[in-house]
Structure formats: C-alpha cells, structure tokens
Amino acid sequence: MLLKKALGVMAVTSALVFAGSAVADEKIKIGVSYPTPTHAWAAGMNWHAEQAEKRLEKLYPDVDLILVNSPDPGAQASALEDLVSVHQIDALVVLPFESEPLTDPVLNVKKSGAWITVVDRGLSQPGIEDLYVAGNNPELGRVSAQYMKGRLKDGDNIVVLRGIPTVIDNERFDAFMAEIEGSGINVLDHKHANWNRDDGFEVMQDFLSRFPDIDAVWAQDDDIAIGVVAALKQAGRDGNGMFVVGGAGMKEIIKGIMDGDELIPVDVLYPPAMIATAMDATVNAFKSNGPVAGRYILGATLITRENAESYYFPDSPF
Amino acid sequence: MTMSTTSDDGEGKTAKRQSIDFKTLGPAIALLILCIIGFLLNPAFISEGNLTNLLTRSAFIGIIAVGATFVITAGGIDLSVGSMAAAIAGVMIIVMNNAVETLGTGVPTVLLGCGIAVLLGIGAGWINGALTTKGKIEAFIVTLGTMGIYRSLVTYFADGGTLSLNFDIRGTYRPVYYDSFLGLPFPVWVFIGVAICGWLLLNRTAFGRYCTAIGSNEAVAKYSAINVDRVKTLTYIIQGLCVSFATIIYVPRLGSASASTGVLWELEAIAAVIIGGTVLKGGYGRIGGTILGALILTTIGNILNFTDMISNYLNGTMQGLIIIVAVLLQRSDWKLGKN
Numbered sequence: 223m224l225l226k227k228a229l230g231v232m233a234v235t236s237a238l239v240f241a242g243s244a245v246a247d248e249k250i251k252i253g254v255s256y257p258t259p260t261h262a263w264a265a266g267m268n269w270h271a272e273q274a275e276k277r278l279e280k281l282y283p284d285v286d287l288i289l290v291n292s293p294d295p296g297a298q299a300s301a302l303e304d305l306v307s308v309h310q311i312d313a314l315v316v317l318p319f320e321s322e323p324l325t326d327p328v329l330n331v332k333k334s335g336a337w338i339t340v341v342d343r344g345l346s347q348p349g350i351e352d353l354y355v356a357g358n359n360p361e362l363g364r365v366s367a368q369y370m371k372g373r374l375k376d377g378d379n380i381v382v383l384r385g386i387p388t389v390i391d392n393e394r395f396d397a398f399m400a401e402i403e404g405s406g407i408n409v410l411d412h413k414h415a416n417w418n419r420d421d422g423f424e425v426m427q428d429f430l431s432r433f434p435d436i437d438a439v440w441a442q443d444d445d446i447a448i449g450v451v452a453a454l455k456q457a458g459r460d461g462n463g464m465f466v467v468g469g470a471g472m473k474e475i476i477k478g479i480m481d482g483d484e485l486i487p488v489d490v491l492y493p494p495a496m497i498a499t500a501m502d503a504t505v506n507a508f509k510s511n512g513p514v515a516g517r518y519i520l521g522a523t524l525i526t527r528e529n530a531e532s533y534y535f536p537d538s539p540f
Numbered sequence: 541m542t543m544s545t546t547s548d549d550g551e552g553k554t555a556k557r558q559s560i561d562f563k564t565l566g567p568a569i570a571l572l573i574l575c576i577i578g579f580l581l582n583p584a585f586i587s588e589g590n591l592t593n594l595l596t597r598s599a600f601i602g603i604i605a606v607g608a609t610f611v612i613t614a615g616g617i618d619l620s621v622g623s624m625a626a627a628i629a630g631v632m633i634i635v636m637n638n639a640v641e642t643l644g645t646g647v648p649t650v651l652l653g654c655g656i657a658v659l660l661g662i663g664a665g666w667i668n669g670a671l672t673t674k675g676k677i678e679a680f681i682v683t684l685g686t687m688g689i690y691r692s693l694v695t696y697f698a699d700g701g702t703l704s705l706n707f708d709i710r711g712t713y714r715p716v717y718y719d720s721f722l723g724l725p726f727p728v729w730v731f732i733g734v735a736i737c738g739w740l741l742l743n744r745t746a747f748g749r750y751c752t753a754i755g756s757n758e759a760v761a762k763y764s765a766i767n768v769d770r771v772k773t774l775t776y777i778i779q780g781l782c783v784s785f786a787t788i789i790y791v792p793r794l795g796s797a798s799a800s801t802g803v804l805w806e807l808e809a810i811a812a813v814i815i816g817g818t819v820l821k822g823g824y825g826r827i828g829g830t831i832l833g834a835l836i837l838t839t840i841g842n843i844l845n846f847t848d849m850i851s852n853y854l855n856g857t858m859q860g861l862i863i864i865v866a867v868l869l870q871r872s873d874w875k876l877g878k879n
Contacts, residue, residue, distance in 0.1 A: 261700065
C-alpha cells in the first residue's frame with residue numbers, strides 16, 4: 223500500500239521518467255554519491271554507507287541502493303549523469319565534493335524527476351534539494367564551550383587548536399568563543415593544526431613551551447586531540463586535572479571515553495554516519511506515511527562515559 | 541648544528557673567497573636572526589625544552605634533505621619523498637602488528653620493522669633512479685608519478701583511515717623518539733650521524749665529486765668515463781635510505797600513519813636544500829647549508845606558534861617571505877661597490 227502511495231506521489235512530479243523505470247522493474251532505485259574516501263572521517267562515511275545499504279536492502283527487498291564514490295568533482299558530475307541515464311534512479315543521496323561545481327549536475331538530476339537529498343555540504347543554489355541532512359558546526363563549538371565552562375572556573379587558562387582555515391572551522395571557532403565570552407576563562411591563543419595529528423603535536427609542544435599554566439585544551443577534532451595528548455605526555459603535563467576536548471567521534475577516542483580516560487573525558491559528535499541517516503530518511507520518503515522533505519540538522523551530542531557505547535563502531539575505519 | 545657553518549664551502553672557489561664568505565654564511569646569519577627574533581618575542585624560545593623540540597622536529601625534514609642534496613647536486617629532483625615516507629610508515633606498522641604473534645612485542649619486532657623500512661627505502665629509491673636513467677624519463681615526471689602511487693598506496697593500506705601501531709609495541713618503540721642520550725634526543729643523534737656521513741660522502745669521496753660533475757654537465761661527465769647512470773641511481777637510493785631513516789624515527793612519535801602523513805615534506809626538503817645554498821639545477825651542493833636550511837624552516841613554524849601578533853592566515857606569507865629573503869641573502873651580489 224505504502225509503495226503505491228509513494229509511487230503516486232512520484233508520478234505527480236515526474237510522470238514520464240518514473241513511469242519508464244517503474245514499468246521496467248518494480249524496484250525503487252536510489253543513487254548514493256560521495257567523494258572517494260581519502261581521510262579517516264570519509265572512510266568512516268564509506269563504511270556507514272555500506273552498512274546502511276545492506277540493512278535497508280534487507281529490510282525492503284524492493285529498494286535498490288546504488289553506491290558510487292568519485293575521486294574529484296568532475297568525476298562526481300559524470301557519476302550523477304550515469305545514475306540518471308544508466309540506472310534511472312528515483313532518488314539521489316549526494317554528499318557534494320564542492321558546492322559550486324556540483325550544483326548544476328544535481329539540478330539536472332532533479333529535472334529528471336528524482337528526489338534529492340543533500341548531505342553535509344549545501345549546494346550554492348537554494349531550493350534544489352528536497353531534504354538536507356547535515357551535522358551542526360556552530361553547535362559543536364557551543365557544546366564544547368559549555369563543557370569547558372562546566373569544568374573550569376573563573377581565571378583558568380585554555381588554548382585552542384583549530385582545523386584547516388575554512389568556513390567549517392570558522393563556524394565552530396566563532397560559536398565556541400561566543401559561548402566562552404564572559405565566563406572568565408582565558409583563551410591564551412588559537413592556532414591552526416589542520417585536523418592533523420602531527421600538526422596537533424607540534425602546535426601543542428609550542429603552546430606548552432610558551433604558556434606555563436594551561437588548564438585545558440580545545441582541540442576541536444579527534445585527530446588533533448591525539449597529537450595534543452602525545453605532546454602533553456611528553457612534557458609530563460598530563461596530570462593536575464588537565465583535559466582535552468576533541469570532536470567528530472573517532473572509535474579510538476570513544477573507546478577511551480568508555481574506559482574512563484581522564485585526559486579525554488568527552489567527545490562532541492560530528493558523525494560520518496550522517497550518510498546513513500540521509501539514506502534512511504530518503505527511503506522513508508518512499509516508505510513512510512509521514513512527510514520527510516525539509517532540513518534534518520543533527521545535534522552535536524556530547525559523548526560521555528554514560529552514552530559512549532551507542533556511538534562506538536569497532537569495525538568502522540573511523 | 542655547530543659543525544656545519546664554515547667547513548664545507550666548495551673547493552676550487554678560493555679566488556673568490558673574500559666575496560663568497562657572505563654567501564656561505566648566509567643561512568647561518570638567517571638562522572641567527574630568526575633565533576634573536578624568537579627570543580625577543582618570548583624568552584621561553586631559548587628554554588631547553590623548546591630548543592630540544594625544535595632540533596627533534598628538524599630531524600625528519602633534515603635527514604630527508606641530506607638525501608635530497610645528493611639528488612639535486614647531481615641535477616635530479618625527487619618529489620616522491622613525502623609519499624614514500626607515508627607508505628614506508630604504513631608498511632612498517634602493518635608488518636610490526638602482524639609480527640606480534642610470532643616475535644612478541646619486544647625489540648625483535650621493532651628491528652624487523654626497521655629492517656623492512658630500510659629495504660623499502662632502498663627499493664623505492666632504486667625504482668626512481670632506474671626509471672630516470674634506464675627509462676630515460678625526466679626525474680620530475682618519474683617522481684611525480686611515484687608520489688601519487690605511494691600516497692594512494694598508504695590510503696589503500698589504511699582503508700582510507702589511519703593505521704595504528706599495536707599498543708604494546710609502541711611501548712617498546714617509543715623511546716626511539718622520546719628518550720635522550722647526553723641531553724640530546726635520539727632523533728637528533730640520527731640527524732647528526734646522517735649529516736656527518738652525508739658531508740663526508742659529498743666532500744671527501746670520488747662519488748661526491750661525480751655527483752657535482754654530473755650536475756654541472758652530464759655530457760662532459762659521461763665523456764670523462766664517469767658511469768653517469770650508476771651514480772645518478774645511487775643518489776636516488778641514498779635519498780630513499782634517508783627517507784627510511786626519517787620514517788624509523790617518525791613512527792614512534794605518534795605510532796600511526798595515514799594519507800595525511802608526510803604531506804608536502806618533499807617541498808620542505810627541497811626548500812631546505814636550496815636555502816642552504818645548493819643550486820636547484822645541480823652542480824653545486826652543500827650538506828652543511830642543507831642542515832641550516834632545515835633548522836630555519838622548523839624555526840619559522842616554531843616562532844609563528846610563539847606569537848599572536850601575526851594573523852594565523854598569514855603564516856604561509858611569513859614562511860614564504862623568510863625563505864625568499866634567506867636565499868636572497870646568499871645569492872645576490874653583496875660585494876658592495878666592487879661590481
């Protein structure tokens with residue numbers, strides 16, 4: 223029944239294309255396009271996409287998910303064309319490489335009548351996507367700052383290690399600073415560590431030489447946090463209630479939180495599994511009787527020892 | 541770092557000695573100025589802890605740059621070193637993790653890993669050398685190709701994520717980076733050892749003179765009965781060996797390797813070599829200068845972390861300016877009126 227209903231909705235919007243594919247076989251075809259994983263977070267996303275594919279296809283035998291990853295924006299644009307012409311997809315879940323060069327290709331998929339779900343990076347033109355699924359960068363900064371305020375008191379000193387200079391980094395940093403303001407906590411300095419372990423290690427070494435009194439570190443990212451911890455241990459300044467707050471949800475960090483690590487006691491979620499959320503929601507657009515279109519902004523959950531287990535995926539590469 | 545300043549200016553240039561003093565001393569002066577700036581910005585700059593950090597950090601780029609000095613002196617270039625380091629680190633970690641069951645988590649496993657690293661370094665260097673000489677492809681293209689290959693191999697080995705060394709082996713291996721001998725951390729000793737060997741090889745052996753000759757004029761070198769292909773291949777093998785030494789002291793630092801390991805190390809190594817006074821088109825090389833060049837590059841980054849006067853976004857600008865000024869200092873004609 224539900225399927226018929228979904229088919230009906232789709233038929234209104236795109237009678238021609240849809241009729242073609244629905245008659246050819248009864249399956250709902252959903253293309254999932256994202257960049258080829260070149261770093262740990264993206265590898266985690268790849269893993270979660272594959273997990274979601276297995277789970278959803280088992281749950282709904284009439285749903286066919288087609289996963290495609292592309293090494294650059296041009297290749298992703300071609301992949302989108304193929305998904306329309308070869309696979310005749312009914313819906314597209316896309317994590318664009320870059321916003322600008324992929325806006326037109328996604329618009330073309332939209333014109334074929336397919337449902338569009340955009341993940342993580344928005345397109346440069348509003349109104350193309352039916353559904354937008356993303357993490358919350360300002361919230362990540364705010365939640366981190368709130369935790370800092372809960373642990374530290376007036377006059378305590380922290381240092382901040384930032385990511386690669388980008389909009390994402392700015393959103394996180396600005397929200398963090400806005401939340402810290404007025405709390406009496408001193409932010410001694412902030413430097414870019416490029417979401418990278420080696421840079422995290424070196425920048426933290428220099429902070430430790432420069433500032434004799436540091437009470438906590440906001441590393442913003444789990445890779446940076448790992449470098450920071452190595453530098454703290456080398457300098458023997460990992461005691462006295464020192465703590466580091468990272469972000470993202472790397473499995474090694476989550477494991478540490480579960481085991482009661484005092485140096486990294488919490489993590490703030492910016493999960494690669496959001497691709498799975500997007501795939502679920504897109505399937506629901508065909509299967510559920512509830513409306514799905516809109517914006518789905520994930521919370522930046524504070525992961526503590528109590529809830530860590532539900533965010534721990536030992537088999538994921540991230 | 542003290543051994544390197546004056547001892548190795550090229551022979552056969554005595555006629556111009558008065559005027560080249562500034563050129564050989566250029567990198568040393570630049571480093572000195574940087575250190576004074578660092579001290580003025582924050583006296584903690586010359587604290588023992590910071591100087592030790594600085595020297596240890598320079599070791600990676602410095603050791604690789606010693607190898608690059610040979611390649612560049614002989615007229616070649618190697619763009620693959622950063623990726624090569626990442627790939628070697630990746631394979632080392634995989635081999636050591638797999639050897640835990642048979643060899644345990646002690647010294648033998650670490651030695652096995654180091655042995656593998658040396659073999660891989662030599663092999664990778666030989667591939668670059670053979671493709672350049674026997675394959676007759678420009679070094680730039682060969683090493684651009686291998687750069688991409690090694691980088692994607694480490695991504696593949698790590699399944700896109702990060703390879704992490706077994707926690708118990710890390711305990712055994714960790715002192716190689718973090719422990720000291722006579723007040724200097726082990727990586728600095730390795731750096732000193734590689735620098736001395738490199739200096740002797742370039743300045744006191746026939747091989748070193750062949751490198752210079754080939755870099756000056758390959759055709760003439762060939763007619764002078766120098767086995768050009770063999771010498772050039774050897775320079776790439778030395779480079780590969782240096783990369784494996786750098787990797788052996790890099791891995792115990794964080795115990796991990798990923799696609800972001802060693803990114804842009806090739807450019808830093810080449811910059812260190814050129815800041816040190818070696819000529820990019822070949823024919824003249826200075827190991828001592830290279831070491832100063834590596835120290836200068838690391839010091840710039842260190843100083844930028846010691847001040848908040850300069851916007852973070854301008855770090856690259858400062859680095860670029862200092863590199864250009866350092867080279868300007870030793871290249872331009874500073875004879876003041878004599879010309």
